[in-house]
Structure formats: C-alpha cells, structure tokens
Amino acid sequence: MVQPLQTIAIIGGGIGGLNLAQAIKVYKSSLQVTVYERSESPSSRPQGFHIGINTWGLESLKEAKIGGIDEIFARNTVTGFTVLDEHLSEMLRIGGPVKPGEKPSKLATGIIDRTDLRNGLVEGVNIVYHKKFIKYEETDDKIKIFFEDGSTVDADFMVGADGCWSKVRAQFTPSIKYEPTGIISFGALMKGFSPEEMPTLNKFLKYSMIRTSSPSGYSVLIGLCHPPSGKPDLFFGISFPENIITEPLPEGKAESLQFVKEIVRKDFHPEVLLIAERVEESNVIFDGFYKTRTTNYQAENPLSKVAHKRLTLLGDAAHAMTTNKGMGANTSLKDSIDLAKALTTDDADWPAAIAKYEDIMWKRGSKEVKESLIMSWRNHQIGWKFTFGKYMMKGVNGILWLTGMNSK
Numbered sequence: 497m498v499q500p501l502q503t504i505a506i507i508g509g510g511i512g513g514l515n516l517a518q519a520i521k522v523y524k525s526s527l528q529v530t531v532y533e534r535s536e537s538p539s540s541r542p543q544g545f546h547i548g549i550n551t552w553g554l555e556s557l558k559e560a561k562i563g564g565i566d567e568i569f570a571r572n573t574v575t576g577f578t579v580l581d582e583h584l585s586e587m588l589r590i591g592g593p594v595k596p597g598e599k600p601s602k603l604a605t606g607i608i609d610r611t612d613l614r615n616g617l618v619e620g621v622n623i624v625y626h627k628k629f630i631k632y633e634e635t636d637d638k639i640k641i642f643f644e645d646g647s648t649v650d651a652d653f654m655v656g657a658d659g660c661w662s663k664v665r666a667q668f669t670p671s672i673k674y675e676p677t678g679i680i681s682f683g684a685l686m687k688g689f690s691p692e693e694m695p696t697l698n699k700f701l702k703y704s705m706i707r708t709s710s711p712s713g714y715s716v717l718i719g720l721c722h723p724p725s726g727k728p729d730l731f732f733g734i735s736f737p738e739n740i741i742t743e744p745l746p747e748g749k750a751e752s753l754q755f756v757k758e759i760v761r762k763d764f765h766p767e768v769l770l771i772a773e774r775v776e777e778s779n780v781i782f783d784g785f786y787k788t789r790t791t792n793y794q795a796e797n798p799l800s801k802v803a804h805k806r807l808t809l810l811g812d813a814a815h816a817m818t819t820n821k822g823m824g825a826n827t828s829l830k831d832s833i834d835l836a837k838a839l840t841t842d843d844a845d846w847p848a849a850i851a852k853y854e855d856i857m858w859k860r861g862s863k864e865v866k867e868s869l870i871m872s873w874r875n876h877q878i879g880w881k882f883t884f885g886k887y888m889m890k891g892v893n894g895i896l897w898l899t900g901m902n903s904k
C-alpha cells in the first residue's frame with residue numbers, strides 16, 4: 497500500500513519552486529517541505545529583468561497567500577500592450593487606459609521587480625542554499641538526492657523546479673531538449689528614468705508595455721516598473737534573428753551595447769535612440785547578447801513514457817519557452833498551484849493525483865512553448881512579411897477600436 501507523503505524536496509528556489517512551497521503550507525502545513533537552491537544566498541543570483549505577471553500568475557500568488565502582492569500590483573499594473581512600427585505609429589493595441597473607477601480588464605499585467613516578488617516568496621520557507629543537485633536514485637519507498645558537495649538527503653517525493661537548464665530533467669526525461677531558436681536578445685534595466693522626455697513613447701508607457709519593430713527584423717521592448725517611491729525603472733530589450741547579422745556578434749557588455757546603439761540609430765525613432773543612448777554598461781543584464789532558447793515542442797507528455805513515482809517536474813524545468821509571449825513564469829506559477837493540490841491530496845491517493853497533474857501541466861506548458869515560439873518569429877518579420885503583418889495588425893486594431901474592445 498502507498499504511504500501518505502511526509503517529506504517533499506523541491507530542487508530550485510525560483511518563482512515556481514517557492515510558490516509551490518508556500519502553497520503546500522497553505523493546503524497542508526504538516527508536510528515537511530525543503531527547498532534546495534544552488535545559489536549561495538538569496539541575493540547572489542542576479543534576478544535579471546522585471547517580469548510581467550498576468551492573471552494566471554497573480555491568482556496563483558494570491559492562492560499561495562504571498563505577502564505584499566496587492567501592494568506590488570497596485571503600483572505596477574499596466575492595462576495594455578502596444579505594438580508600434582519603427583516610426584512609433586500604432587500597429588496594434590490590446591487593452592488600453594482604464595478610466596477612473598473602471599476595473600482593469602483580464603489583460604492587466606503587473607510589471608514586477610523580481611526582487612520585490614522574491615521577498616514575498618521566500619518568507620517562511622525552509623530553504624537550504626548552496627545545494628546544487630546532481631542526481632537522484634528512486635526506489636519504491638523513497639527518493640535519494642545527491643548534491644555537488646557530496647551530501648545526500650532522502651525524501652518521500654522530489655520536485656524538479658530547477659529551471660530551464662534542469663539537471664533533474666536531464667536524468668528523468670532527456671527527450672526534452674533545450675535548444676536555440678535562432679533569435680538573439682539583449683536587455684538592460686535603468687533605475688530612476690524620466691519618461692516625460694519621450695513624449696510619444698510616454699503616452700503609451702503610462703498604461704502599457706511597448707514593442708516597436710523595424711522591417712529589418714529588429715524588435716525593441718520597452719516598459720516601466722514603479723518602485724515604492726521616486727522615478728520609475730525602465731527596461732529596454734532588443735532582439736533579432738541571428739541570420740541577419742553578417743559579421744560575428746560582439747561579446748561582452750560594452751561591445752554588445754555599442755552594437756545595439758548602432759542598430760537603434762539606423763533603424764528606430766529618435767525617442768528610442770534617446771533611451772538606447774542612456775544605457776550604460778552597468779545596466780546591461782546577463783553578459784550582453786544571449787541566444788534565446790526553447791524546449792522542443794512535444795504534443796505527447798514525455799513524463800508519461802518514463803516509469804516513475806516519487807518525482808515530477810514544474811515550470812521551466814519541464815517546458816522552458818521564449819519570453820515573447822511573457823508566459824514562462826506565469827505558467828510555472830500555475831503549475832505550482834496544481835502540483836501543491838496534488839501533493840496534498842489525502843493519504844494514499846497522491847500517485848494518481850500526480851499523474852493527473854503531469855497531464856494538465858504538460859498540456860498547458862507545451863501549448864505555451866509552441867505559441868511563444870510562433871510569437872518570437874512573428875515579432876521579427878523582415879521586408880514584405882513585416883509590411884503584410886503591419887497591415888494585418890492595423891486591420892485587427894481597427895476592429896478592436898470599432899467594437900469598443902479597446903478603450904478608445
């Protein structure tokens with residue numbers, strides 16, 4: 497007979513793993529949950545960009561009772577997404593400004609500082625830092641986990657929440673690959689920005705994130721995030737298909753930044769150049785240019801093809817996707833709630849609940865992987881395809897405006 501679960505080991509203290517730990521506490525506080533995180537301390541891993549948390553993510557964070565969420569969202573919610581051409585002329589606007597007293601639509605997204613979010617997620621969770629998972633051994637009644645420092649722990653169940661380069665996945669389901677998409681990205685984050693200096697962009701930035709694209713395949717993403725006081729932070733990202741670059745891409749922050757400024761000078765509106773010119777080396781996230789990647793799309797759930805009972809995957813570890821639809825963290829958060837419910841199912845029913853979770857998780861995740869990749873290519877169209885896309889978007893925009901689906 498299957499024994500009820502008592503100890504859960506979560507590998508990876510990222511957004512999904514931490515929300516899972518919090519949600520388990522809400523549903524069944526008697527379960528012993530430990531998060532094993534490879535970073536040396538809560539602040540040693542750079543958190544990167546701000547993150548767009550939509551209704552999926554917000555509801556999942558609220559379900560796990562993460563502290564401070566309402567206040568963070570009240571400061572940072574945008575109610576639209578605007579796509580502009582290279583002259584900053586509107587091609588498509590989804591959502592729009594909310595009039596005083598009106599409720600934001602389901603499209604509302606919180607542009608959240610990752611550190612803000614993390615502070616709420618770690619609160620009260622048992623996290624062991626500096627524990628890098630390397631392998632596991634599963635037997636009928638437990639799972640043994642091995643760490644790089646030579647230590648081991650036994651648990652009743654293990655969750656691989658160790659992100660896009662998941663080591664748990666590499667052992668468990670090696671058919672899930674994490675491959676380059678052919679799109680290159682670059683991002684920067686600037687503290688204390690004055691958007692008023694860019695009147696055209698600022699009109700949209702007041703309520704939306706902005707994507708501005710050029711017919712040569714380059715695409716720029718701009719958004720604001722509001723700290724508790726002072727001027728907003730501005731994030732600026734640029735991406736393009738690798739094959740439009742004829743010379744080797746520069747390496748390192750300074751060289752990449754110089755290259756980006758030249759692209760923006762050639763291809764974009766002076767207000768976008770104004771932003772690019774302000775970016776300093778210290779604002780650049782990661783090491784400059786990076787190859788975007790995705791897990792390979794598989795319609796059939798690969799977890800169901802591997803005999804297992806005492807482990808599963810969550811979030812990017814199962815279905816890492818490109819950032820173009822802004823769904824990676826939101827999907828991971830949604831997984832965390834479904835998995836928390838499965839793990840806290842009464843007594844001996846948990847293996848069936850986990851199998852059901854894996855089916856739902858895979859269906860949702862693989863759909864987002866596929867759609868995110870399609871959007872990555874759609875955002876980087878070249879020549880006549882760009883022009884065709886532009887008039888298609890303008891047509892849809894007109895319909896949204898006429899039907900009142902966007903605020904006018």
Ligand SMILES: Cc1cc2nc3c(=O)[nH]c(=O)nc-3n(C[C@H](O)[C@H](O)[C@H](O)COP(=O)(O)OP(=O)(O)OC[C@H]3O[C@@H](n4cnc5c(N)ncnc54)[C@H](O)[C@@H]3O)c2cc1C
Nearest residue numbers: 508510511512534548629658659811812822823824825826
């Ligand atoms: C530039 C950028 C912008 C993005 N914007 C958005 C957005 O707007 N909206 C959105 O929804 N998503 C966005 N994403 C994606 C989002 O960040 C991820 O999908 C999300 O963080 C996945 O959460 P996770 O918990 O599954 O993995 P992660 O957050 O990556 O967490 C994994 C954790 O596991 C740890 N770990 C890794 N290996 C080991 C190991 N061997 N042992 C122990 N610990 C380990 C890591 O240190 C990390 O803490 C963006 C991503 C990037 C790069």
